[in-house]
Amino acid sequence: MKLQDMCRRIRSFLGSNDSYESAGIVLIGIPMDITSSFRPGSRQGPQAIRDASEGLEEYSPYLDRELNECPFYDGGDLALPFGNVEMCLQKIEEVTCLLLEDRKTPFFLGGEHLISYPVVKTLCRYYPDLVVLQFDAHADLRHDYLGEIYSHATVLRRICEVVGNNNVFQFGIRSGTKEEFSYGRSYTNFYPFELSTALDSCIPLLKERSVYVTLDIDVIDPGYAPGTGTPEPGGATPEELFKVIALLKGLQVVGCDLVEVAPTYDPGGITSLLAAKLVREEMLAFSSRFVSSEKHCL
Numbered sequence: 001m002k003l004q005d006m007c008r009r010i011r012s013f014l015g016s017n018d019s020y021e022s023a024g025i026v027l028i029g030i031p032m033d034i035t036s037s038f039r040p041g042s043r044q045g046p047q048a049i050r051d052a053s054e055g056l057e058e059y060s061p062y063l064d065r066e067l068n069e070c071p072f073y074d075g076g077d078l079a080l081p082f083g084n085v086e087m088c089l090q091k092i093e094e095v096t097c098l099l100l101e102d103r104k105t106p107f108f109l110g111g112e113h114l115i116s117y118p119v120v121k122t123l124c125r126y127y128p129d130l131v132v133l134q135f136d137a138h139a140d141l142r143h144d145y146l147g148e149i150y151s152h153a154t155v156l157r158r159i160c161e162v163v164g165n166n167n168v169f170q171f172g173i174r175s176g177t178k179e180e181f182s183y184g185r186s187y188t189n190f191y192p193f194e195l196s197t198a199l200d201s202c203i204p205l206l207k208e209r210s211v212y213v214t215l216d217i218d219v220i221d222p223g224y225a226p227g228t229g230t231p232e233p234g235g236a237t238p239e240e241l242f243k244v245i246a247l248l249k250g251l252q253v254v255g256c257d258l259v260e261v262a263p264t265y266d267p268g269g270i271t272s273l274l275a276a277k278l279v280r281e282e283m284l285a286f287s288s289r290f291v292s293s294e295k296h297c298l
């Protein structure tokens, strides 16, 4: 099946290429929010982020790069069989596989955090040395949520099962059960309340590996990013995240996502705008790998 048959394109992200073939990064929206436990609505995230991107410049003064130096293609939103979690996860696996077969770097816009699971599950078949970096308010390490093992509250636990506990790095965590914190401290590279300083200390180790970055918008304080399903007071500033992204520049990022933007709770559209700016920064930071990426693919 072709990408165009799997996705719907409406309006594209700022600066998107018209050509899939010449793109390195492919942006795909995953409008899924089936397992959101507190406030649903993240299925509208991808389109709100695209709309907000129109207000940004294509040039990043943080990275001194411009989107036209980074050929990317916005493939639209994945068509999903709403209501059926397993089929949705299957579709996400299929589209990830298609992008990897075409030697693209997938960049997914959520949607709820569960979408990261099928993506990582697929990626680690192509990149056996994969590590996952999570930036999030929540540990997402529950074994199950009310008996359901596939949930946005269990997603990192499932990811630990596919890539191995030691290959998961968790930053900025400030919410979870006592058991989740204990699991994190014992089994993952667990940095609660810490972001750029902790990441900086991990960079030498991460340089040797293929990296997946999952960014939950709720890592940022709800004062800056209220438009999300489970806001958690006491979070990071946007500046801290720009610092984080600058540190990631130079790593072999083979895929990423930005999840949990829920426009219904977003007065003034400030969360979508911040998310769009983070997407721009990430694309510019991660595209540097294309210079040397060929040897690394498949």
Ligand SMILES: [Mn+2]
Binding pocket: 136, 137, 138, 216, 218, 219, 230, 260
């Ligand atoms: Mn979260």
